[in-house]
Amino acid sequence: MVSKSASDETNDTGKDIHTEVSNKSSGHVPSPEHTEGKNKKEKIEQTHEQVTDDVMHHPDLVNPLDDTRIDIKSGFTKDSRRLKSDDHEYEYDAVVLGAGPAGEAAAMKLTKSGKRVVVVDPRDQVGGNSTHVGTIPSKALRQSVFNLINFRRDPMFTKAMEYKQVPLNEVLAKARQVIRRQVSTHTRFYERNRIEVIQGWASFIDAHTLRIEVDENVYETITFNKAIITVGSRPYRPEILDFNHPRVFDSDKILQMDYVVKKIIIYGAGVIGCEYASIFTGLGYKVDLINNQDQLLNYLDSEISDAIAHDFRQFGVLIRSNEEIDHLETHDDYVVLHLKSGKRIKSDAILWSNGRSGNTEGLNLEAIGLKANGRGQLKVDDTYCTDVDNIYAAGDVIGWPSLASAAYDQGRCAAAFMVGDSDAEPVSSVPTGIYTIPEISCIGKTEQELTDEKVPYEVGQAFFKHLARAQIIGERSGVLKILFHRDTLEILGIHCYGNHASEIIHIGQAVMKCKSNNTLEYFVNTTFNYPTMAEAYRVAALNGLNRVF
Ligand SMILES: Cc1cc2nc3c(=O)[nH]c(=O)nc-3n(C[C@H](O)[C@H](O)[C@H](O)COP(=O)(O)OP(=O)(O)OC[C@H]3O[C@@H](n4cnc5c(N)ncnc54)[C@H](O)[C@@H]3O)c2cc1C
Numbered sequence: 001m002v003s004k005s006a007s008d009e010t011n012d013t014g015k016d017i018h019t020e021v022s023n024k025s026s027g028h029v030p031s032p033e034h035t036e037g038k039n040k041k042e043k044i045e046q047t048h049e050q051v052t053d054d055v056m057h058h059p060d061l062v063n064p065l066d067d068t069r070i071d072i073k074s075g076f077t078k079d080s081r082r083l084k085s086d087d088h089e090y091e092y093d094a095v096v097l098g099a100g101p102a103g104e105a106a107a108m109k110l111t112k113s114g115k116r117v118v119v120v121d122p123r124d125q126v127g128g129n130s131t132h133v134g135t136i137p138s139k140a141l142r143q144s145v146f147n148l149i150n151f152r153r154d155p156m157f158t159k160a161m162e163y164k165q166v167p168l169n170e171v172l173a174k175a176r177q178v179i180r181r182q183v184s185t186h187t188r189f190y191e192r193n194r195i196e197v198i199q200g201w202a203s204f205i206d207a208h209t210l211r212i213e214v215d216e217n218v219y220e221t222i223t224f225n226k227a228i229i230t231v232g233s234r235p236y237r238p239e240i241l242d243f244n245h246p247r248v249f250d251s252d253k254i255l256q257m258d259y260v261v262k263k264i265i266i267y268g269a270g271v272i273g274c275e276y277a278s279i280f281t282g283l284g285y286k287v288d289l290i291n292n293q294d295q296l297l298n299y300l301d302s303e304i305s306d307a308i309a310h311d312f313r314q315f316g317v318l319i320r321s322n323e324e325i326d327h328l329e330t331h332d333d334y335v336v337l338h339l340k341s342g343k344r345i346k347s348d349a350i351l352w353s354n355g356r357s358g359n360t361e362g363l364n365l366e367a368i369g370l371k372a373n374g375r376g377q378l379k380v381d382d383t384y385c386t387d388v389d390n391i392y393a394a395g396d397v398i399g400w401p402s403l404a405s406a407a408y409d410q411g412r413c414a415a416a417f418m419v420g421d422s423d424a425e426p427v428s429s430v431p432t433g434i435y436t437i438p439e440i441s442c443i444g445k446t447e448q449e450l451t452d453e454k455v456p457y458e459v460g461q462a463f464f465k466h467l468a469r470a471q472i473i474g475e476r477s478g479v480l481k482i483l484f485h486r487d488t489l490e491i492l493g494i495h496c497y498g499n500h501a502s503e504i505i506h507i508g509q510a511v512m513k514c515k516s517n518n519t520l521e522y523f524v525n526t527t528f529n530y531p532t533m534a535e536a537y538r539v540a541a542l543n544g545l546n547r548v549f
């Protein structure tokens with residue numbers, strides 16, 4: 001039996017939904033005449049009434065052992081209030097603005113709840129910025145660079161191979177493959193769930209009418225009962241910089257960098273700045289990392305933040321803290337960054353990575369009485385509802401935490417609130433996964449927070465260099481740190497630095513979620529596979545218990 005949440009997550013449960021699809025081939029957009037209101041009414045068969053039971057028999061899922069049909073949950077709970085019972089005269093029960101992770105999850109939840117839903121996105125492919133310019137390309141790029149670093153370190157290869165610098169867009173060849181595969185996977189989700197996708201820029205005419213620019217100066221209008229804004233974000237571009245200059249980049253444009261540089265400035269030492277510092281040093285570039293704070297990623301546990309700063313320096317990153325741009329001088333083949341402190345830094349190029357802005361300015365929010373903040377973000381309540389009661393928002397456009405992981409869950413939860421699921425809850429606890437080389441991942445409180453709150457905590461540590469698995473796979477640096485209450489042994493925070501950290505963290509996260517079992521003793525009393533990186537939990541737990549008296 002597939003549970004409700006599991007089927008929501010995979011989105012791939014086949015022909016279980018009863019709205020007609022209008023873009024059968026891919027995420028590609030139907031032509032305007034294909035989506036005209038009149039045709040649509042004929043084409044879209046509203047069969048909400050068919051989805052009445054909680055459990056459905058899935059036609060494609062057959063148990064291989066006894067040939068019986070596998071039951072799946074329809075996505076409703078018995079006490080769900082359904083939009084279909086809201087007697088409305090609109091074409092759609094819900095419209096989703098943006099086909100990124102938040103939009104996709106919202107659309108899947110809505111359609112699985114029997115709603116007639118349409119998704120609008122200006123790209124001709126689904127996946128959002130996350131797939132096309134954010135998470136996926138940067139992580140695929142990071143993996144290629146990681147492989148390159150390991151390859152160069154291996155004496156078996158380095159003798160035979162010539163050391164050659166490679167431009168970024170060539171290293172991205174692998175990333176392009178991953179993007180293609182991701183787009184095709186997600187397109188299938190939309191197709192199988194028969195979700196209509198319209199390509200175009202959406203803007204509001206009023207709180208129940210959307211105008212979609214499907215081609216240059218060609219508009220289509222649709223009406224809807226409820227909407228969810230999941231338009232995501234883009235790099236924040238200050239006016240003092242000319243991003244058309246071939247030596248000035250942001251995190252979108254950097255994916256097209258087609259020349260090799262020796263030296264690059266990264267302005268902004270947030271997650272993007274730090275991840276790219278690893279990527280560039282891995283490619284052999286010299287990096288000046290300009291941080292406008294006094295510590296790298298200062299929301300991290302300071303020991304972890306110190307560790308990444310230390311490793312960056314070892315790899316040749318020059319970190320300049322507490323600095324602020326005055327202006328940038330651009331030349332054909334170099335740039336000079338002038339800092340307010342009077343320093344001047346010359347480099348082949350600059351990557352600006354100083355925050356992001358929500359994509360709200362083209363939405364004509366005034367027409368529905370909404371206003372975004374200075375960074376283009378929308379305010380929502382605990383049910384992801386904006387100040388307008390039929391308009392919801394999720395993902396990067398609402399700010400925190402601006403992660404694809406959370407955007408997906410926020411989209412699903414927002415849709416759950418929209419359909420009236422009684423068990424819907426807002427997303428609250430999100431792990432941090434930072435894909436520097438090595439990785440960083442954390443969940444729960446930091447030492448600084450616990451000290452400020454005067455919680456009597458203790459620390460258990462495991463250094464990767466002592467673990468058999470780490471020695472086998474050649475992990476030289478890394479640490480797992482567990483913070484726990486010294487009286488109750490409750491786990492309060494887990495901080496991991498080292499490769500595989502973003503995977504390792506989930507073991508601790510699962511234990512922390514089990515309220516009755518959330519104690520350090522779990523790791524001592526449970527037999528783990530050996531040798532594994534997960535053994536770090538046992539080692540750290542024993543190390544911590546030895547400190548308790
Ligand atoms: C370089 C980089 C690396 C990242 N790495 C990670 C990572 O490793 N892990 C992680 O969890 N997160 C990562 N993130 C963050 C992650 O990409 C975002 O949190 C995620 O994309 C947010 O998803 P979303 O659905 O809110 O919006 P998006 O992915 O931004 O998608 C929004 C969609 O809305 C569309 N849209 C915009 N305007 C309109 C309009 N008017 N009408 C209709 N549609 C519109 C856009 O075309 C886009 O397709 C990274 C981000 C960047 C930039």
Ligand SMILES: NC(=O)c1ccc[n+]([C@@H]2O[C@H](COP(=O)([O-])OP(=O)(O)OC[C@H]3O[C@@H](n4cnc5c(N)ncnc54)[C@H](O)[C@@H]3O)[C@@H](O)[C@H]2O)c1
Pocket residue numbers: 268269270271272273275291292293353354355356375401402403433434435
């Ligand atoms: N591995 C990941 O999870 C991952 C990877 C890359 C990006 N992201 C997401 O992308 C988002 C953007 O990353 P980023 O590195 O560009 O930005 P960031 O939010 O991490 O901050 C980068 C720098 O910009 C500054 N800054 C941010 N907001 C500002 C504001 N309103 N005014 C002035 N300065 C501000 C910060 O002080 C910091 O020095 C992050 O929120 C992050 O969640 C996540």
